[in-house]
Amino acid sequence: MRIVKLNAIDSTNSYLKTLYNTESIDDYTAVLAENQTKGRGQMGAVWDSEASKNLTFSMFKELHDYKLEEAFYVSIVTSLAIIKTLKTLSIPKLSVKWPNDILSADKKICGVLIENVIKQAINASIIGIGLNVNQVVFKNLPKASSLKLISGKHFDIDELVITIINNLKGYFLLLKDEKYDVLKNEYESYLFRKNKPSTFKNAEGIMFSGFIKSVSNSGKLQVLLEDDILKEYDLKEITLLY
Numbered sequence: 631m632r633i634v635k636l637n638a639i640d641s642t643n644s645y646l647k648t649l650y651n652t653e654s655i656d657d658y659t660a661v662l663a664e665n666q667t668k669g670r671g672q673m674g675a676v677w678d679s680e681a682s683k684n685l686t687f688s689m690f691k692e693l694h695d696y697k698l699e700e701a702f703y704v705s706i707v708t709s710l711a712i713i714k715t716l717k718t719l720s721i722p723k724l725s726v727k728w729p730n731d732i733l734s735a736d737k738k739i740c741g742v743l744i745e746n747v748i749k750q751a752i753n754a755s756i757i758g759i760g761l762n763v764n765q766v767v768f769k770n771l772p773k774a775s776s777l778k779l780i781s782g783k784h785f786d787i788d789e790l791v792i793t794i795i796n797n798l799k800g801y802f803l804l805l806k807d808e809k810y811d812v813l814k815n816e817y818e819s820y821l822f823r824k825n826k827p828s829t830f831k832n833a834e835g836i837m838f839s840g841f842i843k844s845v846s847n848s849g850k851l852q853v854l855l856e857d858d859i860l861k862e863y864d865l866k867e868i869t870l871l872y
């Protein structure tokens with residue numbers, strides 16, 4: 631297992647992408663930074679993380695040996711590997727807020743940014759994971775938390791990264807064996823607000839209500855609206871408010 635450790639970098643996802651463009655890298659190669667100066671989140675957001683307190687890393691995985699029709703399974707595998715890791719640490723009330731925010735007791739403790747790259751006709755994913763570990767102050771982020779805030783314990787970041795990578799290896803094996811149903815069922819068992827009345831906002835800012843039912847194979851959120859209409863949404867079309 632190759633883990634590149636950096637003191638400071640703009641973004642581990644960007645660094646790993648450059649590494650992949652300049653040399654050949656093996657599956658599960660990871661880049662870990664103590665401090666990210668321009669951490670990137672989903673939908674162009676910024677990922678802020680206190681230096682040396684949290685886990686900010688990216689891992690490389692080629693996808694050529696999978697009969698993979700749907701890139702969303704990389705997201706499923708990643709969410710499940712993080713949840714498995716956190717369960718062994720007895721972090722309570724874990725859920726996945728679609729597509730891949732990991733929550734404990736409804737607070738966000740981990741974000742994931744997956745970027746797909748291609749070289750010599752081989753698809754690969756750069757899987758970026760930001761896990762709040764030992765940070766205890768989250769200014770202006772009332773919905774954020776950390777392993778320390780939840781459990782009162784301090785965690786070793788180097789141990790965590792190894793456990794997450796090992797769990798990712800296990801779940802990627804299931805994906806290689808085409809256990810799509812097993813993976814999707816496990817993912818949906820953690821889906822935040824599944825079957826609960828929820829309020830959403832669409833791209834035009836209009837609020838509406840419905841029940842989260844499941845995710846499609848392509849990763850769209852399936853919501854049961856009034857009049858029993860089941861509609862699918864992608865990330866740009868919908869925000870879950872509560």
Ligand SMILES: O=C(O)CCCC[C@@H]1SC[C@@H]2NC(=O)N[C@@H]21
Binds near residue numbers: 643668731759
């Ligand atoms: O919830 C999100 O919006 C996704 C956050 C992803 C943050 C991680 S930290 C490591 C990797 N490098 C980045 O620049 N982003 C991801």
